[in-house]
Amino acid sequence: MTTVSPNQASAEAGGIDASARCPLGLLTAFALLWLVAGGVLAMLNLLQLQSPGLLADCSWFTYGRLQALQETILMYGWAVNAGLAAATWLLVRLSGENLRGANYLMAGTVFWNLAIVLGLTGIATGYATSHPLLQMPGYVQPVMLFAYAVMAVPGILAWTGRRKAQTYATQWYAVAALVLLPWFFSVAQVMLTFLPVRGTLQAVVATWYAQNFFSLWLAPIALAAVYYLLPKITGRVLHNYDFAIYGFWALLVFGPWMGGRQLIGGPVPAWIATVAIASSVLVLFHHFIVVVNVRDIFRLTGSTALFFVTVGIAAYLLGGLVDAVFATRALAMVTQFTYFQQAQQQLALGAFSMIIFGTIYYMGPRLAGAAWPSIALIRAHFLAVLIGFVLLVVSLGMAGWVQGRDLNNAAVTFATMSAHTRPWLQLAAAAHGVALIGNLLLTVHFFRLFFTRPAPVAFGQSAALEGSAS
Amino acid sequence: MKNGFIFFFGLFFVLALSWAGLVLGTNAQLGDLAPFYDDMEGKAFPERAPGIASRGQLVYQELGCAACHTQQVRRPDFGSDKARGWGERQSVARDYVHQKFPQLGQMRIGPDLADFGTRAARNGVSESALLADLYNGKNGMPGYRFLFEQRKLTGESSAKALSGGARAGYQLVPTPKAEALVAYLLSLKQTYEFAEARPYEPVAEAKGAH
Amino acid sequence: MSTPSPVDPRQEKSAIADENLCAVHDQPNAGKSGAAGHYHLLPLALLFVFSGLIFYAGSYLNRYSGHFSGRVFDERQLPVSGAAVAAKMDPLVLGKKQYALACVTCHMPNGLGLPGVYPPLAGSEWVLGSEERLVNIVLHGLKGPITVKGNVYGTAAMPAFGQVPGSGYNWNDEKIAAVLTYIRHEWGNAGAPIATEKVTELRTKAGSRKEWSEAELLALP
Numbered sequence: 086m087t088t089v090s091p092n093q094a095s096a097e098a099g100g101i102d103a104s105a106r107c108p109l110g111l112l113t114a115f116a117l118l119w120l121v122a123g124g125v126l127a128m129l130n131l132l133q134l135q136s137p138g139l140l141a142d143c144s145w146f147t148y149g150r151l152q153a154l155q156e157t158i159l160m161y162g163w164a165v166n167a168g169l170a171a172a173t174w175l176l177v178r179l180s181g182e183n184l185r186g187a188n189y190l191m192a193g194t195v196f197w198n199l200a201i202v203l204g205l206t207g208i209a210t211g212y213a214t215s216h217p218l219l220q221m222p223g224y225v226q227p228v229m230l231f232a233y234a235v236m237a238v239p240g241i242l243a244w245t246g247r248r249k250a251q252t253y254a255t256q257w258y259a260v261a262a263l264v265l266l267p268w269f270f271s272v273a274q275v276m277l278t279f280l281p282v283r284g285t286l287q288a289v290v291a292t293w294y295a296q297n298f299f300s301l302w303l304a305p306i307a308l309a310a311v312y313y314l315l316p317k318i319t320g321r322v323l324h325n326y327d328f329a330i331y332g333f334w335a336l337l338v339f340g341p342w343m344g345g346r347q348l349i350g351g352p353v354p355a356w357i358a359t360v361a362i363a364s365s366v367l368v369l370f371h372h373f374i375v376v377v378n379v380r381d382i383f384r385l386t387g388s389t390a391l392f393f394v395t396v397g398i399a400a401y402l403l404g405g406l407v408d409a410v411f412a413t414r415a416l417a418m419v420t421q422f423t424y425f426q427q428a429q430q431q432l433a434l435g436a437f438s439m440i441i442f443g444t445i446y447y448m449g450p451r452l453a454g455a456a457w458p459s460i461a462l463i464r465a466h467f468l469a470v471l472i473g474f475v476l477l478v479v480s481l482g483m484a485g486w487v488q489g490r491d492l493n494n495a496a497v498t499f500a501t502m503s504a505h506t507r508p509w510l511q512l513a514a515a516a517h518g519v520a521l522i523g524n525l526l527l528t529v530h531f532f533r534l535f536f537t538r539p540a541p542v543a544f545g546q547s548a549a550l551e552g553s554a555s
Numbered sequence: 556m557k558n559g560f561i562f563f564f565g566l567f568f569v570l571a572l573s574w575a576g577l578v579l580g581t582n583a584q585l586g587d588l589a590p591f592y593d594d595m596e597g598k599a600f601p602e603r604a605p606g607i608a609s610r611g612q613l614v615y616q617e618l619g620c621a622a623c624h625t626q627q628v629r630r631p632d633f634g635s636d637k638a639r640g641w642g643e644r645q646s647v648a649r650d651y652v653h654q655k656f657p658q659l660g661q662m663r664i665g666p667d668l669a670d671f672g673t674r675a676a677r678n679g680v681s682e683s684a685l686l687a688d689l690y691n692g693k694n695g696m697p698g699y700r701f702l703f704e705q706r707k708l709t710g711e712s713s714a715k716a717l718s719g720g721a722r723a724g725y726q727l728v729p730t731p732k733a734e735a736l737v738a739y740l741l742s743l744k745q746t747y748e749f750a751e752a753r754p755y756e757p758v759a760e761a762k763g764a765h
Numbered sequence: 766m767s768t769p770s771p772v773d774p775r776q777e778k779s780a781i782a783d784e785n786l787c788a789v790h791d792q793p794n795a796g797k798s799g800a801a802g803h804y805h806l807l808p809l810a811l812l813f814v815f816s817g818l819i820f821y822a823g824s825y826l827n828r829y830s831g832h833f834s835g836r837v838f839d840e841r842q843l844p845v846s847g848a849a850v851a852a853k854m855d856p857l858v859l860g861k862k863q864y865a866l867a868c869v870t871c872h873m874p875n876g877l878g879l880p881g882v883y884p885p886l887a888g889s890e891w892v893l894g895s896e897e898r899l900v901n902i903v904l905h906g907l908k909g910p911i912t913v914k915g916n917v918y919g920t921a922a923m924p925a926f927g928q929v930p931g932s933g934y935n936w937n938d939e940k941i942a943a944v945l946t947y948i949r950h951e952w953g954n955a956g957a958p959i960a961t962e963k964v965t966e967l968r969t970k971a972g973s974r975k976e977w978s979e980a981e982l983l984a985l986p
Contacts, residue, residue: 134664142700147697148619148622181783215617251787260566276578281656285651286585287656288659297573318780323790325797325807326790326795347661350627352627352651353648354831355840355842358840360576363821363823363825364822374811388778389774422625422661423662447777457774463774492663495638503695581835584835588835595859630838645839750836754839
C-alpha cells in the first residue's frame with residue numbers, strides 16, 4: 086500500500102478527475118440526451134390517453150409501444166448511463182487512484198447506447214416482449230449485458246484497487262449496484278426470453294426483475310451519491326454512521342422480495358404477494374436508518390447540489406412509505422392496475438433523478454475542470470424539475486386514485502372513468518412538459534460546460550474538518 | 556467491511572436467496588402444472604386454443620395491448636371484476652398452462668380480457684364485429700387501421716372484408732395479424748371451475764350455519 | 766456550528782478530502798453525539814423499530830401465507846386437497862349427458878327404443894324393477910333375446926359400459942349410477958335413484974364376466 090502524501094490530499098483530486106473526464110463526460114452526455122428524448126415520448130404518451138387518435142395510425146407509436154419506448158429510454162438510457170457515471174466517479178474518487186480502464190468504459194458506452202437504439206427500433210417495429218422494464222427484444226439483450234459488463238470494469242477496478250483497505254458506505258452501495266445488475270439482468274433474460282418459463286411464472290420473474298431494478302440499481306446508486314455528497318459538501322460527519330451497514334444490508338435482503346406486490350389477487354400463489362407485502366414493511370428499517378444517518382441534509386446549507394439531493398432523498402423516503410402502505414391488500418384493491426402505480430414508479434425514478442442531478446452539478450465542474458457557465462440556468466433547472474416532479478407524482482397519484490375508485494364501482498363505465506381522470510392526466514402531461522424544459526436546460530448547460538471552456542478553476546477546500554457537535 | 560470476499564459473497568447470497576425463494580420456489584410449485592382432466596366432462600381443462608390464437612398472442616404482445624388491458628380476474632369480493640362481468644371466479648395459474656406468453660398486464664385503462672371469449676359468445680359478438688371495432692376503435696380505444704389493408708377489388712369481395720371505409724374499387728380487408736389477434740381474443744376463456752379457484756368460505760361462518 | 770459561507774452553485778465547494786471522509790467515518794462510533802457517559806437511546810430505538818416491523822411482518826406472513834401452498838390463490842384460504850373438494854355433479858344432469866352421449870342412438874331420445882329391434886326404457890319393468898339386474902346389464906352388457914313389456918327382442922345386444930374387462934366405454938361407477946338414476950326418473954318413470962356405492966358393490970361382486978343373458982339375470986334377486 087502506498088503512503089498518502091499530504092499534497093495529494095489537498096489537491097482535491099485534480100488528476101483523478103482529469104483521468105475520468107472523457108469517459109464519464111461521454112456517459113453523462115448520453116444519459117442527458119436520453120433523458121430529454123424520454124421526456125418528449127413520455128409527454129406524448131400521456132397526451133395519447135387524452136386524445137386516443139394521436140399517432141394512432143402510426144404503427145410505431147401505438148400507446149402500448151410508445152409506453153414501452155419511453156420506459157426503456159428512461160430506465161436504460163437515462164438511469165443506467167447516469168447511474169454508471171455517478172457510481173464510477175464516486176468509486177474512483179474514493180479509491181484515491183486515477184480511473185483505470187477508461188477505454189473499456191468508452192467502448193462499452195458506445196455499444197450500450199447502440200444496443201438501446203437497436204432495442205427501441207425493435208420495440209417500435211413489433212418485437213417488444215411486453216414484460217415491464219424488459220421490453221427490448223431478445224436479440225439486443227445479450228449485447229446490452231456484454232456492453233454493461235465492459236462498462237462496469239473501471240468501477241470495479243476502482244473498488245478492488247482502492248488505496249486504503251477501509252471502505253465507506255458510498256462504496257458498498259455503488260459496488261452492490263454495479264455487481265448485482267448483470268446478475269438479475271441475465272437471469273431475467275434467460276428465464277423470460279431465451280428459455281421462457283411456463284405460464285404465470287413469467288409474471289413472477291418479470292416482477293422480481295422490475296423490483297430488483299428499483300431496489301438494487303436505482304436506490305443503491307442514489308444512496309451512494311447521498312452518502313458521499315452530504316459530508317463532502319457540509320464537512321460534517323454523518324450521524325450514527327455505525328448503523329449505516331445495517332441499513333445497507335436491510336435494503337439488499339428485503340428489497341428483492343417486494344416485487345410480488347404487483348400480483349396481489351393475481352393468478353399466482355397467494356404467498357408471493359403476502360411475502361412481498363411483509364417485505365415492503367420490513368424494508369422500512371432501511372429507510373429509518375437512512376433518515377438517522379443523513380438527517381442533516383434537511384438543515385439546508387445553501388448548496389444547490391444539496392437542494393437537489395434533499396428533494397431526492399425526501400422523495401425516496403416518501404416512496405418507501407407509500408410502497409409499504411399501498412402494498413396492503415385493502416389499499417391495493419383500489420390502486421392496483423391504475424395510474425397510481427405509475428405515480429409510485431415516477432416517485433422512485435424521480436428520487437433517483439434528483440439525486441443524480443445533484444451529483445452531476447457537483448461532478449460536472451470537476452470533470453470539466455471549469456465552473457458551470459450560468460447560475461441562472463442551474464436555478465431554472467432546479468425550479469423546473471422540482472415543479473414538474475411534484476406535479477407529476479401528485480397528478481398521477483390522484484388520477485390513479487380516481488380511476489381505482491371508479492374501477493371498483495361496476496356502475497361506472499370506462500367512458501365516465503376516462504372523463505374523471507382526464508384533468509389529472511392533463512396536469513401530468515403539463516408536468517412532464519415543465520420537467521422536460523428543465524432537463525433541456527441542464528443538457529444545454531452540460532454541453533456548454535464541456536465544449537466552451539472558461540478559465541479553469543482551482544477547487545480549494547477547507548482543510549479543517551468540522552465535527553458534528555450537534 | 557474490509558474483507559472483499561465476504562462482501563461479494565454476501566451480495567450474491569442475498570440476491571440468490573430471493574431468486575431461489577421467489578423464482579425457484581414458484582417454479583417448483585407451478586413448473587409442472589398440468590391441465591386438469593375432468594372425468595365427468597371427459598376432457599382436460601383449460602382447453603387448447605387453436606394455433607392461430609397463439610400467433611394472435613404474439614400480435615397482442617408486440618402491439619403493447621397489455622399497456623391498457625389486463626388478463627387476470629380478481630376474486631369476486633376483491634374489486635368489481637365479477638360485477639363487471641369479467642369473470643365468474645378468480646384466475647388461477649392453471650388457466651394459463653397452454654399459453655406461451657401469458658399477458659397478465661398491470662394496467663386497466665380498458666376492460667380485463669381474461670375471459671373475453673366467453674363474454675363475446677354470450678353477447679353474440681361475432682368475429683366481423685370485433686374486426687370492425689379493431690378498425691374503428693371503441694370506447695376510447697383508438698382504431699388500429701394499420702392492421703387492415705385496402706385491396707383492389709377483383710371479382711367478388713372477400714368474405715372478411717369490412718363494410719365501408721374502402722375507397723372506390725377497393726375493399727378493406729384485415730391483415731393476417733388482425734385475424735390472428737381477433738382469433739386470440741375469442742379464444743380467451745376462463746370458465747372451468749378448478750378446485751383451487753373456488754371462492755373462499757370462512758370456516759367460522761360455515762360452522763355457525765350448521 | 767458555523768454558518769456556511771455563501772455558496773457558488775457553479776462549483777460546489779468541497780469541505781473535506783476524500784481520504785479524510787473515509788477515515789473519519791471508519792472510526793468506531795463515528796458520528797455519535799453526546800459526551801462520554803451519555804446514555805445512547807438510538808440502538809435501543811432501532812431495536813424497537815426492527816422488532817416492531819418483524820412482529821408485524823411475521824404476523825402478516827403467518828396469517829396470510831396460505832401455508833406457502835402453490836394451490837392457494839386466495840390468501841385467506843388454507844390448502845385443501847384437490848380430490849376432497851372435487852365438485853359433485855347433479856346425477857340427473859350428468860345422467861342426461863351420458864344418455865345423450867351413447868344410449869340415445871338405440872333407445873332414442875323418448876326412451877321408447879325401436880319396436881322389434883331395441884327395447885324401450887320408458888315404463889320398462891327391467892328399468893323400474895330390480896336394481897341389481899339393471900346395474901349389471903349396464904355394467905357388463907346383455908346378449909340374446911329378452912322380453913320387455915310383453916314383446917320379445919331377439920337380436921338386441923347391448924355392449925358393456927362399466928369399468929370391466931372388454932368394455933368399450935369404461936364409464937366410472939358415478940356415471941353408471943347417474944345414467945341409471947336418469948332413466949329411472951325420465952319419461953314418466955318414477956324409480957328410486959341408484960347410488961354410486963351400489964354400482965361399485967355390484968361391479969366388485971360380479972368380477973370379470975361376459976354379457977348377461979336373460980336367464981342369468983332372472984336368477985338374480
